[in-house]
Amino acid sequence: MGKQFQLTKEELEFFYKNGYVGPFTLFEPEEMAEIWEEVRMDLLDSTNAPFPGSKLNYDRHLDMPSLNAIISNPKIVDKISSILGPNVLSWRTEWFPKYPGDEGTDWHQAESFVEFEGTEKIEPTAQEEGVPWEMTAWIAMVDTDPSNGCMKVMPGTHRTWFFDEKKNIKYEPEKMNELNTQGIKSGFFGYDYDELKLDPTFVPDESKAVDMALKAGQFFIFTSRCMHGSHPNTTTDSTRFGWATRFVPTHVKVYADQDSFQHFGEHLDLGRYSTVLVKGEDTYKHNRVRMPMEPSSIAAE
Numbered sequence: 110m111g112k113q114f115q116l117t118k119e120e121l122e123f124f125y126k127n128g129y130v131g132p133f134t135l136f137e138p139e140e141m142a143e144i145w146e147e148v149r150m151d152l153l154d155s156t157n158a159p160f161p162g163s164k165l166n167y168d169r170h171l172d173m174p175s176l177n178a179i180i181s182n183p184k185i186v187d188k189i190s191s192i193l194g195p196n197v198l199s200w201r202t203e204w205f206p207k208y209p210g211d212e213g214t215d216w217h218q219a220e221s222f223v224e225f226e227g228t229e230k231i232e233p234t235a236q237e238e239g240v241p242w243e244m245t246a247w248i249a250m251v252d253t254d255p256s257n258g259c260m261k262v263m264p265g266t267h268r269t270w271f272f273d274e275k276k277n278i279k280y281e282p283e284k285m286n287e288l289n290t291q292g293i294k295s296g297f298f299g300y301d302y303d304e305l306k307l308d309p310t311f312v313p314d315e316s317k318a319v320d321m322a323l324k325a326g327q328f329f330i331f332t333s334r335c336m337h338g339s340h341p342n343t344t345t346d347s348t349r350f351g352w353a354t355r356f357v358p359t360h361v362k363v364y365a366d367q368d369s370f371q372h373f374g375e376h377l378d379l380g381r382y383s384t385v386l387v388k389g390e391d392t393y394k395h396n397r398v399r400m401p402m403e404p405s406s407i408a409a410e
Contacts, residue, residue, distance in 0.1 A: 114185075114187035115187045115188065115190070116130065116191040120188075120191075121191060121192070124192065125239075126265065127262075127265055127267075128262070128264065128267030128331055128332050128334065129262045129264070129319075129321075129329060129330065129332075129335050129337075130329065131329025132328060132329045133188065133330075134184075134327055135179070135248060136325075136326035140326060141249075141325040141326030145250045145251065145350070148176065148250075151169075151175070152166055152169060152173075152204075158171070158381075159171045159381040160375075160377045160381070161381075165204075165372065165375060167201060167202065167203055167377070168202055168382065169202065169204075170354075170385070171382070171385070174402045176352075177385070177401055179248070179354070180199040180202065180401070181387040185246045185328065185330075186356075186387050187388075188246075188330055189246065189330060189356045189388075190388050192240070192241060192244055192330075193242070193357065193358045195388065195389040196359040196386075196388065196390055196391065197357070197386075197389060198357050198359055198363070198384040198385065198387065199355070199356055199384065199385040199387050200231060200355055200361075202352060203355070204351075204352055205349075205350075205351040205353060206348060206349065206350050207339065207341075207342045208342060208348050209257075209344050209345050209347065210343075213258065213339050213340045213341035215303070215338055216263065216271075216313045216336050217302050217305075217337065217338060218266070218270065218272045218274060218335070218336050219333040219334070220274065220332075221274065221275065222333075224370075224372055225277055225278050225280065225300055226370065226371050229275075230363065230364055230367075230370065231243060231357055232362045232365055233357075233360060233361050233362075234360045234361065234393065235358075235360035235393075236360075241332040242358060242360075243332060243333060243361070244330055244357075245330065245331055245332075245355050247321070247328060247329055247331070247351055247352075247354075248326075248327075248351065248353075249324065249328065249350075249351055250351065250352060251325050251349065252324055252325050253321075253351065254320075254322040255320050256340075256342075256343055256344050257343075257344050257348070258340050258341060258349045259320055259323065260321040260337060260338075261319060261320050261337065261340060262321060262331060262335055262336070262337045263314075263317060263318055263337070264319060264335075267334040270307060270334075271306065271336060272302065272305040272307065273305050274305065276304070276305050278301060278304045278305065280300060280373065280374050359386070359390075359392070361395070362396065363384055363396045364382070364396075368380070383398065384396045384399070385399055385401055386399070386401075
């Protein structure tokens with residue numbers, strides 16, 4: 110049996126108090142640079158992608174072995190299963206580039222990933238009180254810091270809803286990169302997250318925010334209920350590339366009774382889509398499930 114990478118008791122306590130934990134090292138920076146160089150080229154060909162022709166490039170782990178190996182890497186999966194339990198599905202991966210001059214991402218929360226269109230993407234069937242049923246590992250492909258738009262989290266906010274994620278709002282891409290009332294480029298990729306505030310007067314206390322500056326090859330994990338966002342990229346020559354890998358326990362229904370969904374102005378057909386069983390077994394049989402393409406390429410030394 111290979112080395113185990115579960116969260117320690119102290120790390121678990123930190124997570125349940127704050128809603129996130131990390132950073133952790135998946136690859137050394139030099140190794141990440143080599144992987145990223147290969148991945149960047151492979152992303153250009155979406156012929157076999159689950160959503161061919163989509164600019165969003167969701168779920169490319171389903172057709173790219175190098176990414177498929179990452180989602181099942183025990184350095185990530187063991188930590189995720191420390192919270193979600195022994196049986197875990199990867200249900201989505203997303204790219205988050207932030208180019209020089211790009212806006213920061215507004216504070217937001219999620220759990221069901223309704224994503225402004227009225228349909229829940231994930232639904233639990235056997236949830237436990239106080240235990241998350243969705244987790245994200247956010248992986249830095251390059252160095253990230255506040256200047257080029259690193260992530261930021263608001264500790265402890267996973268216990269309280271500040272936003273109504275199930276409310277529909279309009280996609281307005283023409284408003285991207287506009288200045289907010291503080292004179293900072295900030296938004297949510299063409300959606301106005303202020304419209305989802307339960308209290309329209311609520312203003313997050315930025316002094317309590319924690320910047321998740323990461324070296325290339327590092328990651329942190331969090332529940333999307335924990336309020337999170339990102340800084341604007343104020344550089345002229347540094348692009349931030351992050352990859353969010355999202356997980357649920359096998360009792361969760363993914364895209365239940367849906368054959369497509371809308372996001373960021375695109376229509377995405379689920380005909381090629383499948384979850385991936387990255388740990389344990391699936392006894393619920395709620396979802397279309399496949400096994401990882403190959404075991405993790407990282408030796409558990």
